[in-house]
Amino acid sequence: MKTTFAIALIGTLAVAIPAHADESWKLPLERKEQAVEANILQRHNILGLYPSMVEVPRDGGPIDPTTTNPFADIHHAVCWTANYLAGASYRYAFLKDSGAPADVVAAAKARADEIFEAVYRCQLVTGRRGFQARGYFLGRGPTYSEEEPSSKANYWFQGEVDGQPLRWLGDPSHHNYSDAIHGLGQYYDLAAEGSQKDRCREAIDALVSYWVDNDRMINKYDQPDRPVPILGLTDGKTLNTRIMMAIAGAKVAHHATGKKKFLDMYNALIDEFGVRGLKSFRVGKGFDDAEHVFCHLENLFRIEDDPELLAAYRVVADALWANHKDDAQSLFTYIYYAIAPDAPDKQKALSEALYSLQTWPTDMTIRPRMSSLNKDLKPPYPVYAASWDNEYIWKGHLLRPDGYLSRLVTDVAVSAEDPEVIYAVGEPGDLYQSRDGAGSPAGWQPIDDDLPGAVLAVDVGSKMRFVYVASTDGFYASRTGGRVWERLPVPGGGTPVDLRVDPNDAMVLYAVSTAGVYRSVDFGEKFVGQRWESLTDGLPTVSNASFHLALGDPGRIYAVLDRSVFTRRLDEDDWTQGSPTGFPEETRSYPWLVPDPSNPDNAIVGLWTEYGGVGTVSLLRHTTDGGITWVPGIRDVYAKVAESGMMGFMDLCVMGRLGEPVYDPNDPSILYSAGEKRGVLKSTDGGKTWQEKKDGLEIPLVNTVMAPRNTNWLFAGTPGGLFVSKDSGDTWQDAHLCLQFDKNTRRELGGAAFIDAYWRGRYRGFIDEATAATPMD
Numbered sequence: 057m058k059t060t061f062a063i064a065l066i067g068t069l070a071v072a073i074p075a076h077a078d079e080s081w082k083l084p085l086e087r088k089e090q091a092v093e094a095n096i097l098q099r100h101n102i103l104g105l106y107p108s109m110v111e112v113p114r115d116g117g118p119i120d121p122t123t124t125n126p127f128a129d130i131h132h133a134v135c136w137t138a139n140y141l142a143g144a145s146y147r148y149a150f151l152k153d154s155g156a157p158a159d160v161v162a163a164a165k166a167r168a169d170e171i172f173e174a175v176y177r178c179q180l181v182t183g184r185r186g187f188q189a190r191g192y193f194l195g196r197g198p199t200y201s202e203e204e205p206s207s208k209a210n211y212w213f214q215g216e217v218d219g220q221p222l223r224w225l226g227d228p229s230h231h232n233y234s235d236a237i238h239g240l241g242q243y244y245d246l247a248a249e250g251s252q253k254d255r256c257r258e259a260i261d262a263l264v265s266y267w268v269d270n271d272r273m274i275n276k277y278d279q280p281d282r283p284v285p286i287l288g289l290t291d292g293k294t295l296n297t298r299i300m301m302a303i304a305g306a307k308v309a310h311h312a313t314g315k316k317k318f319l320d321m322y323n324a325l326i327d328e329f330g331v332r333g334l335k336s337f338r339v340g341k342g343f344d345d346a347e348h349v350f351c352h353l354e355n356l357f358r359i360e361d362d363p364e365l366l367a368a369y370r371v372v373a374d375a376l377w378a379n380h381k382d383d384a385q386s387l388f389t390y391i392y393y394a395i396a397p398d399a400p401d402k403q404k405a406l407s408e409a410l411y412s413l414q415t416w417p418t419d420m421t422i423r424p425r426m427s428s429l430n431k432d433l434k435p436p437y438p439v440y441a442a443s444w445d446n447e448y449i450w451k452g453h454l455l456r457p458d459g460y461l462s463r464l465v466t467d468v469a470v471s472a473e474d475p476e477v478i479y480a481v482g483e484p485g486d487l488y489q490s491r492d493g494a495g496s497p498a499g500w501q502p503i504d505d506d507l508p509g510a511v512l513a514v515d516v517g518s519k520m521r522f523v524y525v526a527s528t529d530g531f532y533a534s535r536t537g538g539r540v541w542e543r544l545p546v547p548g549g550g551t552p553v554d555l556r557v558d559p560n561d562a563m564v565l566y567a568v569s570t571a572g573v574y575r576s577v578d579f580g581e582k583f584v585g586q587r588w589e590s591l592t593d594g595l596p597t598v599s600n601a602s603f604h605l606a607l608g609d610p611g612r613i614y615a616v617l618d619r620s621v622f623t624r625r626l627d628e629d630d631w632t633q634g635s636p637t638g639f640p641e642e643t644r645s646y647p648w649l650v651p652d653p654s655n656p657d658n659a660i661v662g663l664w665t666e667y668g669g670v671g672t673v674s675l676l677r678h679t680t681d682g683g684i685t686w687v688p689g690i691r692d693v694y695a696k697v698a699e700s701g702m703m704g705f706m707d708l709c710v711m712g713r714l715g716e717p718v719y720d721p722n723d724p725s726i727l728y729s730a731g732e733k734r735g736v737l738k739s740t741d742g743g744k745t746w747q748e749k750k751d752g753l754e755i756p757l758v759n760t761v762m763a764p765r766n767t768n769w770l771f772a773g774t775p776g777g778l779f780v781s782k783d784s785g786d787t788w789q790d791a792h793l794c795l796q797f798d799k800n801t802r803r804e805l806g807g808a809a810f811i812d813a814y815w816r817g818r819y820r821g822f823i824d825e826a827t828a829a830t831p832m833d
Contacts (some may be wrong), residue, residue, distance in 0.1 A: 105133050130201070135234055238304065238351040267286040465773040466481050488503065508529045553569055556607060557656070614683055643665040
C-alpha cells in the first residue's frame with residue numbers, strides 16, 4: 057500500500073512533528089507538508105483511497121483499512137480523494153518543472169498515480185462502466201455503517217478489483233461525480249503520462265458518459281427507477297453551481313477524449329442556461345459549492361480558449377469569491393488569483409491564505425473549539441485554533457469560531473486504594489475508568505457495557521475493583537472494576553439519584569432516590585448492598601421532595617420538602633424541622649443542597665433572582681447547625697433592604713447564576729463553583745466573593761466542578777472535555793477525557809486540504825522557496 061514516496065515520507069515523521077503537538081503549526085511549510093503526507097499514508101490510505109476523517113487508533117498506529125475498521129468516513133472518500141489527487145498532481149508538476157532531484161520527482165509521480173488508481177477503482181469495483189462508488193474498504197463482511205442504524209446500510213455491496221475483495225458503498229450523488237471529474241481532469245493534464253494517461257482518459261470517458269448517455273441522470277446501482285439528476289432540480293434556464301459542475305465535466309471529457317457527444321453536451325448546457333454574455337451569477341451564502349466550482353473553474357480556465365465563455369466563467373468566479381474573500385481559505389485564494397490576477401485586494405487575500413497554511417497543525421485530531429470566548433483571538437483565527445469537522449469546509453468557512461463541543465463529565469470518583477485509578481461519568485450516562493491518573497486519552501476506558509441504564513453517579517469502595525453506580529435503571533455494583541455488574545435490591549421505588557460508600561465502613565452503602573435514603577446492612581464483603589433499611593421514614597408526604605446525604609461521624613440527612621428543611625443525624629431516630637431554604641415570593645431556589653464533607657452540620661443552599669437591568673444574581677445561605685437556621689436569614693435580608701434598598705440586597709449576592717458548589721478537600725472556607733460566564737469560580741471567604749480561575753482551560757467555560765474524596769485534586773467538566781487542578785483550582789490541565797463521538801474515541805482529519813493548497817501555491821508562484829523553508833515564530 058506504500059509507494060517509494062510513501063516509504064520516504066514515513067521516515068520523516070519522527071523528526072518532522074514536534075513532541076508537543078500544539079506547536080506543530082510552527083514548522084516550515086515544506087516540513088509540514090512532509091509530516092501531513094506521512095500521516096495520510098499512515099492513517100488515511102486504503103490502496104490510495106483517502107478517507108478524510110478516521111478514528112485514531114489508541115496505540116497511535118495506522119488505521120485498519122479493512123471492513124473491521126471502527127470508523128473511517130468512506131461516505132465521502134471518492135470526493136476527498138479526487139481533491140487530494142489534484143494536489144498530488146500539482147506537486148508532481150511543480151517538482152518536475154522546478155528541476156527537483158529525479159528520485160523525488162519519480163516518487164511524486166508514483167504517488168499521484170496511486171491516488172488516481174484509487175479514484176478509478178471506485179468505478180471499477182461496481183462492475184458497471186461509469187457507475188461510481190462513494191468509497192471502499194478492503195476485505196469482506198459488514199462494515200461499521202452496516203452494524204448500526206444508518207440510512208446507507210443497504211447501499212453496501214461486495215466487489216473485487218484485480219483479485220482484491222472490496223466492500224464498496226453505492227448511492228453516489230452528483231457531488232461525487234463532480235469532485236471525481238475535476239480531480240481526474242487535473243491529473244490528466246498535470247501528471248498522467250504514458251499508459252496512465254490512457255487509463256485516465258478511459259476513466260473520464262466512462263464517468264461522464266454515465267450521465268451524458270442517460271438523459272443527464274445517475275442511475276442507482278439497484279434502483280434504476282430512482283435516478284439522481286446530475287443537474288439537480290432546475291428551471292431549465294438559470295445557471296447555478298450544479299449546472300457549472302456539469303458544464304465543466306462535459307468540457308473535461310471532450311478535452312480528454314475528443315468525442316463529439318461531450319462537446320454537444322457542453323454546448324447544449326451553455327446555450328440552455330445562457331452562459332454566453334453572463335452578467336451576474338447568484339450563489340447562496342451557505343452551501344454554495346465553492347469547493348467544487350473553484351476547482352472546475354481551474355480546469356476550464358486551462359482548457360477553454362473562447363474569450364466569451366472565459367468572461368462568463370470569470371463572473372462565476374467573482375461571485376463565489378465575494379462569499380469567501382474573508383475566509384482566509386488558501387485553496388480558494390490560490391485558484392481565484394490564478395484565474396483573476398487583476399482582482400482587487402490581492403495582497404490582503406494572499407497574506408491571509410499564507411497565514412492559514414503557516415498556522416495549520418500537523419496534528420488534526422478534532423477537538424472542541426469555542427474561539428469566540430477567547431478575547432485574545434481575532435479573525436482570521438489561526439488554523440490550529442479553528443473549529444472544523446470537514447477539512448474542505450463544504451459546511452462553512454474555515455475560520456468560523458465555534459464547532460464540535462464535548463459532552464460534559466458530571467461526576468468523578470477516586471479510588472482510596474490508589475488515587476491514580478479514577479472513575480468518571482459523562483452525559484448522557486457513560487462510565488469510564490482511568491488507570492493512569494487521567495494522564496492520557498488511552499488511559500480512559502469505557503466500563504458500562506453491561507449497564508442497561510444511563511449512569512448518574514459513581515463511587516468507589518475500599519478496593520478499586522468495588523465500583524457502585526446509581527443509574528436511570530436502578531442501583532448497581534461491580535466487584536470486577538466494571539467488567540461485570542449486578543443490580544442491587546434497593547427498596548422504596550422512586551428515581552435513583554446517588555449511591556455512596558460510607559467513608560468509615562466500606563461495607564456499607566447509601567442509596568439516594570426521589571423516594572428517600574436507604575442504608576445497606578453490613579453483612580461483610582460478600583453481601584454488600586444485599587439488604588437495606590430506610591432512613592427517611594416518618595417524614596410528611598409531599599409531591600416535591602429531595603434528599604441530601606452528609607456522610608461523616610455520625611453523618612446527617614437533609615430532606616427538603618416543598619422548600620421546608622427536615623434534618624436528622626444518622627445516630628438519632630427523630631427528625632427536626634429547620635428553617636425554609638428560600639424566600640419563595642422573591643427568589644427561586646437552586647436544586648442543590650451541599651453539605652460540608654468535613655462537618656455534616658454545615659451546608660450551603662443557593663437562591664437566585666433577576667433584578668431589573670442588572671440581570672441574574674445569586675445568594676448563598678449557610679447553616680452550621682444542621683439546617684435549623686440559615687444565614688443570612690430573612691430578617692437580615694429585610695434589614696439590608698430597609699437600610700439601603702435593593703442595592704443592600706445586592707451586597708449580599710454575587711452576579712450571575714452559580715453551579716452546584718463544592719468544598720475544598722482541605723479547607724471548608726474555600727468553595728468552588730461553575731460560573732455563568734467563564735472559568736471555575738473560587739471563593740476563599742465562604743462564598744462572599746469569587747475569583748475566576750481559567751488558566752489552562754482549553755475552553756474557558758465550565759459547567760461542572762467536582763471535588764471527590766480520596767484526593768486533593770479538583771475536576772471541571774467543560775465543553776472542551778474534563779480538566780483537573782492539582783493546586784486548589786489556580787491552574788488547570790487536560791484530564792484527557794473528551795467525549796465528542798462514540799464514547800471517548802478520537803477522530804482526526806488527514807490534512808489533504810493542506811497538500812492541495814500548498815502545492816497550488818508553489819506551482820502558481822504564490823509561495824516562494826524562502827517562504828516555504830522558514831518556520832513561524
